[in-house]
Amino acid sequence: MALNRELYDAIIDGKAAEARTLVEAEIGAGADPMALIAESMIPAMDEVGELFQEERYFVPELMMAGRAMKAAMEPLRPLMARSNVQPLGTVVVGAVKGDLHDIGKNLVGTMLEGSGFRVIDLGTDVPPAKFVAAILEHRPQILCLSALLTVTMVNMRATVAAIEAAGLRDQVRILVGGAPLNERFAREIGADGYGATSTEAVSLARRLVEAA
Numbered sequence: 136m137a138l139n140r141e142l143y144d145a146i147i148d149g150k151a152a153e154a155r156t157l158v159e160a161e162i163g164a165g166a167d168p169m170a171l172i173a174e175s176m177i178p179a180m181d182e183v184g185e186l187f188q189e190e191r192y193f194v195p196e197l198m199m200a201g202r203a204m205k206a207a208m209e210p211l212r213p214l215m216a217r218s219n220v221q222p223l224g225t226v227v228v229g230a231v232k233g234d235l236h237d238i239g240k241n242l243v244g245t246m247l248e249g250s251g252f253r254v255i256d257l258g259t260d261v262p263p264a265k266f267v268a269a270i271l272e273h274r275p276q277i278l279c280l281s282a283l284l285t286v287t288m289v290n291m292r293a294t295v296a297a298i299e300a301a302g303l304r305d306q307v308r309i310l311v312g313g314a315p316l317n318e319r320f321a322r323e324i325g326a327d328g329y330g331a332t333s334t335e336a337v338s339l340a341r342r343l344v345e346a347a
């Protein structure tokens with residue numbers, strides 16, 4: 136499948152209803168949800184990021200594009216979630232304190248769900264104590280932390296530290312991701328892995344539960 140230019144433009148232009156309708160048409164024509172996301176939707180968000188950096192887009196346009204991306208994701212979610220009998224494991228996902236970006240995190244959660252994991256999504260702006268409480272409550276094998284801002288990356292370190300302080304570090308594998316991160320940062324803060332994409336999140340999560 137190639138780039139769907141109409142869908143790409145609808146997301147960039149923040150046209151939520153149009154983006155959703157175009158996705159529904161693609162699904163009706165038998166399109167692969169992952170190909171749609173990877174080849175049209177994520178590239179559109181990248182373009183929006185560039186427009187913002189070049190100061191051709193401002194926060195309102197960013198928000199409208201974010202909404203269009205979310206609307207376009209909606210019809211894809213049920214297709215990506217499989218009804219597995221026995222989950223592969225439990226994963227808690229969340230965007231760290233101060234971070235309101237949830238599109239990438241949602242994609243990670245949806246992909247994990249689609250791969251057979253039970254996913255508990257704590258949402259955005261999640262303080263370290265809430266991650267700790269979720270580990271105690273849900274006993275996940277894996278925790279996925281997301282951050283899109285350089286200023287919120289530090290809260291990943293604080294989250295890992297809080298989990299350690301609560302004596303829970305050996306009970307959960309921690310994966311981190313988000314555009315400004317890299318492997319080195321993940322190692323520095325004591326995480327167990329870094330993934331650049333939601334596909335990598337799934338393969339890492341699978342590897343970690345298999346090794347457990």
Ligand code: B12
Binds near residue numbers: 188202278310
């Ligand atoms: C949409 C958007 C917004 C929307 C968010 C809507 C929403 N509901 O999420 C809104 C308008 C709210 C917003 C606000 C802001 N934003 Co903004 N935003 C973006 C934008 C354009 C796209 C992000 C996105 O959704 N990408 C698409 C998804 C699919 O990609 P992703 O998030 O990277 O996720 C993928 C991977 O990273 C990975 N992944 C993500 N999480 C995890 C977790 C794990 C465990 C793993 C393994 C993998 C993984 O998998 C995902 C799928 O492959 C980016 C630019 C960009 N291209 O990144 C700027 C960007 C992130 N924003 C930026 C800024 C500055 C802001 C604001 C501060 C603007 C302002 N002045 O108010 C605020 C901050 C709000 C806050 N406190 O969080 C900057 C950040 C600069 C920096 N390095 O710190 C960026 C990079 C824009 C830019 N080029 O300057 N933003």
